[in-house]
Amino acid sequence: xxxxxxxxxxTGVVQGVGFRPFVFNLASGLxxxxxxxxxxxxxxxxxxxxxxxxxxxxxxxxxxxxxAKYSCKEIASKKYRSFQIKKSxxxxxxxxxxxxxxxxxxxxxxxxxxxxxxxxxxxVNCVNCxxxxxxxxxxxxxxxxxxxxxxxxxxxCREEYGDPKNRRFHAQPNACPVCGPKLSLFDKNAKLIAxxxxxxxxxxxxxxxxxxxxxxxxxxxxxxxxASNKKTVEFLRKRxxxxxxxxxxxxxxxxxxxxxxxxxxxxxALKSPAAPIVILxxxxxxxxxxxxxxxxxGVMLPYAPLHxxxxxxxxxxxxxxxxxxxEPISAAEKEAFKNLSGIADYFLVHNRDIENRSDDSIVRFxxxxxxKKIIIRRSRGYVPNPIAxxxxxxxIAAGGDLKNNFCVTRNGKAYLSQFxxxxxxxxxxxxYSESVQKMKSFLEINPKRAVxxxxxxxxxTQHFGGKSLKQSFAFHHYAHMASVIAEHNLKGxxxxxxxxxxxxGEDGNIWGGxxxxxxxxxxxxxxxxxxxxxxxxxxxxEEIWRCGVSLLHKYGFDSDIPxxxxxxxxxxxxxxxxxxxxxxETSSMGRVFDGISAxxxxxxxxxxxxxxxxxxxxxxxxxxxxxxxxxEIEDDVIVIKKILKGILSxxxxxxxxxxxxxxFHNTVVEIIDSxxxxxxxxxxxxxxxxxxxxLLLSKTIEKxxxxxxxxxxxxxxxxxxxxxxxxxxxxxxxxSKNGKISKK
Ligand code: ZN
Ligand code: ZN
Ligand code: FE
Numbered sequence: 004x005x006x007x008x009x010x011x012x013x014t015g016v017v018q019g020v021g022f023r024p025f026v027f028n029l030a031s032g033l034x035x036x037x038x039x040x041x042x043x044x045x046x047x048x049x050x051x052x053x054x055x056x057x058x059x060x061x062x063x064x065x066x067x068x069x070x071a072k073y074s075c076k077e078i079a080s081k082k083y084r085s086f087q088i089k090k091s092x093x094x095x096x097x098x099x100x101x102x103x104x105x106x107x108x109x110x111x112x113x114x115x116x117x118x119x120x121x122x123x124x125x126x127v128n129c130v131n132c133x134x135x136x137x138x139x140x141x142x143x144x145x146x147x148x149x150x151x152x153x154x155x156x157x158x159x160c161r162e163e164y165g166d167p168k169n170r171r172f173h174a175q176p177n178a179c180p181v182c183g184p185k186l187s188l189f190d191k192n193a194k195l196i197a198x199x200x201x202x203x204x205x206x207x208x209x210x211x212x213x214x215x216x217x218x219x220x221x222x223x224x225x226x227x228x229x230a231s232n233k234k235t236v237e238f239l240r241k242r243x244x245x246x247x248x249x250x251x252x253x254x255x256x257x258x259x260x261x262x263x264x265x266x267x268x269x270x271x272a273l274k275s276p277a278a279p280i281v282i283l284x285x286x287x288x289x290x291x292x293x294x295x296x297x298x299x300x301g302v303m304l305p306y307a308p309l310h311x312x313x314x315x316x317x318x319x320x321x322x323x324x325x326x327x328x329x330e331p332i333s334a335a336e337k338e339a340f341k342n343l344s345g346i347a348d349y350f351l352v353h354n355r356d357i358e359n360r361s362d363d364s365i366v367r368f369x370x371x372x373x374x375k376k377i378i379i380r381r382s383r384g385y386v387p388n389p390i391a392x393x394x395x396x397x398x399i400a401a402g403g404d405l406k407n408n409f410c411v412t413r414n415g416k417a418y419l420s421q422f423x424x425x426x427x428x429x430x431x432x433x434x435y436s437e438s439v440q441k442m443k444s445f446l447e448i449n450p451k452r453a454v455x456x457x458x459x460x461x462x463x464t465q466h467f468g469g470k471s472l473k474q475s476f477a478f479h480h481y482a483h484m485a486s487v488i489a490e491h492n493l494k495g496x497x498x499x500x501x502x503x504x505x506x507x508g509e510d511g512n513i514w515g516g517x518x519x520x521x522x523x524x525x526x527x528x529x530x531x532x533x534x535x536x537x538x539x540x541x542x543x544x545e546e547i548w549r550c551g552v553s554l555l556h557k558y559g560f561d562s563d564i565p566x567x568x569x570x571x572x573x574x575x576x577x578x579x580x581x582x583x584x585x586x587x588e589t590s591s592m593g594r595v596f597d598g599i600s601a602x603x604x605x606x607x608x609x610x611x612x613x614x615x616x617x618x619x620x621x622x623x624x625x626x627x628x629x630x631x632x633x634x635e636i637e638d639d640v641i642v643i644k645k646i647l648k649g650i651l652s653x654x655x656x657x658x659x660x661x662x663x664x665x666x667f668h669n670t671v672v673e674i675i676d677s678x679x680x681x682x683x684x685x686x687x688x689x690x691x692x693x694x695x696x697x698l699l700l701s702k703t704i705e706k707x708x709x710x711x712x713x714x715x716x717x718x719x720x721x722x723x724x725x726x727x728x729x730x731x732x733x734x735x736x737x738x739s740k741n742g743k744i745s746k747k
Contacts (some may be wrong), residue, residue: 007054008037008539011061014045015071019101019144021086021130021422022046022405024172030066033060036083041091045071051083071517088167093142099446100142100387103221103361105278105306107132109170114308115315119357120159123200125309126184126355129176131275136387137222137359138176142407142445146175150356152221157182168624176355184355186309191344203229203309206351207316215239216340217347220307222361222383222421224325224339226347227253234294236321242346243323248611249295251280251363252302253322255314259302262289262319266372269724277384278306279364291319297621306384309353324362349475357550360434367716369701377722379695380502381408384629387445390719390729392489393740399450399472401438401463401507403479403724406692407431407699409439409463410728413446417489417732418719426462436466454735458507466668477734479727480517480691481526486730487688488521491715498522498529498684500703503691504544504593504613513537515591515691516641518678524737529682530639532595533557536586538579543594545729547615548607550598552576553586558644563651567602574693592671592693595643599667602650603660613692620696623664631669636677670700672718690730692723 013022018041026039026048034053035677036615059074105116110240113119121127128134138149148576162180163171173178178184180199187419188202189195197205212217213235215228226243228235230252240246256273259265263283265273272281280303285295294300303322305311313320325343336352343350378385396416400410407423420438424431443449445570453467457478467474477485483506484499499519509513509528516532535557537543543550552573555564564573580586591614600615601607604620609615632649635642646667654664686709694700694716699721709716720726 005054007051007057008049008051008078009057009061010076010078011048011050011064011073012042012045012076013048013069013071015069017041017046017069017071018314019130019135020069020104020445021170022071024065024130024167024170025067025069025683027086027088027167029060029063030086033057035060036086037277038083038087038089040089049078049080049083049422050086051080051139056452067119070587075599080413088172088738101135101144102137102277102386102388103135103137103383104132104276105304105384106308106311108658110308111310111311113442114311120423120516121205123181123312124178124180124183125186125203125307125312126176126178127308128174128176128178128220128514129170130172131170133174133176134221134355135176136356137383138355138444142447144175146177149175149180150358151176154178154183154238171435184353186351186353189340189350189352191348191350193340193344193350196349197501202351203312207313208351209216209349210313210320214348214549215242215346217340217343217352218309218322219336219350219357220310220314221244221357222359222363223357224343225253225322226325226343227313230294230319230321235355240293240319241345246610247296247614249297249299249301250321250323250363252291252294252300253305253310253314253320254302254318256304259283261302263300264300264367268372268374268376271375271543272366272368273302273304275509277364278304279366280377280380282365284370288316290409294321297617298341298624299621301365309351317332320361328366343649356605359421359438360437364422367695367697370697370716371472373701375681375718377695377697377700378715378719378725379721379723380406381419381721381725386421387418387442389418392417392492392729392733394489394732395452395736397448397451398444398732399453399467400728400735401453401455401461401467402608402728403456404458404463405480405524406721406724407435407463408721408725408728409435409442411442411448411450411731412447412732413448417729418446418727419440431460432466435463452735452739454731454738456731457509458681461507475735475738477727477731478509478526480508480519480528482727482734483690484519484521484526484688484730485727486610486720486728487717489733490719491688492688493688493715495523495686497686497688498679498682499688499690501691502592502693505589506593506694506724508590512592513587513589515589515593515693516595517590518641518682521684524740529643530636530678532590532592533640533642534590535594536580537589537594538576538586540587544597544612545609546571546607547594547597547609548573548601550594551601551607554578554595554643555602556580558647560647560651568607568636571607592691596693596696599650599664602647603654603663605660605664613695616693616696619664620668621696622661623668623698624661626659626661626665629662629665629669631666631673634670634674636674636681639676640675650740668696668698671699672706676706676710679707681709686713687715689714690715690722690726694722
């Protein structure tokens, strides 16, 4: 009988996902001998046996569910007696730095099976699912290096853990009701009320009764309440000081489909191990009690076993991060009690610590069941998976200050951190420096260089200043553009549109409506939105009527100001502009969206970031085609005077808001299109927070593709400031190639 020995190298996601037990069982079933072990880049398999069985093994392996590539080579080899799972080779097993995984189907079955020893146990997990990144103290990923080290496995768990045929073979967080973590319920004065099943049962009852609970999950706390209880939701809004910002909800897939349109790609994302929040289109006539005020709804499926148990009791739960506005998600109980006691009525917690905090990730798909999506927040479930891009080693990219994710490199891979948030807040800054330290120690790196935003006042820029690191700078909008170039590995000449709320520009002004050309070693701002003033500075991002007043004043439509903004102190705003007092210049597209939203009376005050623009998009979405306005590009400056004129005239004609909003969106697409013509673009990149506007993004891409222009945007990192760290890395690599470190 012909005997064949083949060595198979598997690269991809094969560690911490049950790959070795799968291989073991497959090989044993086919009576093959050999071995499987993890390596630094994946896994290595040797199979030996009858030729037809080896072939069958390879074909079954290739058809298996693992996201891996296999290369096979016949080898001359000694004779193996049996098939074994061998210890990892003693290399730096960096790929064993896994992200948190949502509960798998097998464990879910056990969770709801009355005869199972883990029936209703909120911490059930296996090698295919469970917490990972959130519990790791140091690498390699081994139980003793996680917060699970404090739980001694009972004999039954230990047996599973040691059995290569078992789904829990080397499942580091393996636990059961006998030996593992337990739930506790506290009242808001931190008084213990109940434990274990009692705690859960009581918590479910309290939620049904309309109470708000802080619930400890995987990467932090959620504030949860019954989404169908309007009064409770309003309470939560009041207590969280969040009058209009949409809340994400947690529901099972059937409920999600009842509430929203769910394409099969959206469904796949919802059900993926990362289990992000997916921004879905809400079905017409479905209103769930002041959860969201535009036509979308952020939905996530239950991902921790505790969530599955809760959703069985309360089908739609508000699940918003357990933080006070603008503070990082609470992880430790002490912190949670301190921060959330004014918001939550009760605390459902557990004694499995959270070593690394991370918020829920957020993605949004293009309309019409497209496969394409953008990432709005990249955190739990995606972190710390590296981003495939070639990059310089030993660099830390500081990120931006408003929606911070930083990025470090190792062995040519870029590791984007979890979402940190707004660094202007002290607690976020602490979270930032703590996370930077941790990431360095996990990856055993000591970066020699830091690349920071060009803004001299940014906390992140200052954090890395005056240290032993060589500091270089990347201007905000160039970094936006570079992040797309890095992601897609683009070569040659590229025209970029970096549209966002604000970022420090090369001339010291606040940029945000930038057209940038790049030719493989240099960024040149070729055109930009006409500067206008922001009376009150940063205040304009909230009091967005100020943007409206400023735009009207700039282009001589002063007579329209009193009737549109009579209830605000527009006179002082105009005075500030004319006197040049606290009125910085900006070319921000985000602020133009705000200004138009205010002029249309859709939103004049924003209670959360970009509310004006979001509601403008929502208004436009309720309309069909609508035409567009005129505009001018004079000496590389985009002048919107004619747009305003058109809008004011349409307002006079009592044209509906939605139609005007749609015409405005169409016009921005036209602006991009005519810049492409003027600067002869063949390849275009789009980046910046303004492109979270799905209507604008999809229309722009559609228009340019019709002209045979190649269009790219951020797909692996957030399209907002959460992605600029990757662009900073790219720019830092350019600097080092050019042999210089740019000093400002
Ligand atoms: Zn599982
Ligand atoms: Zn146990
Ligand atoms: Fe930005």
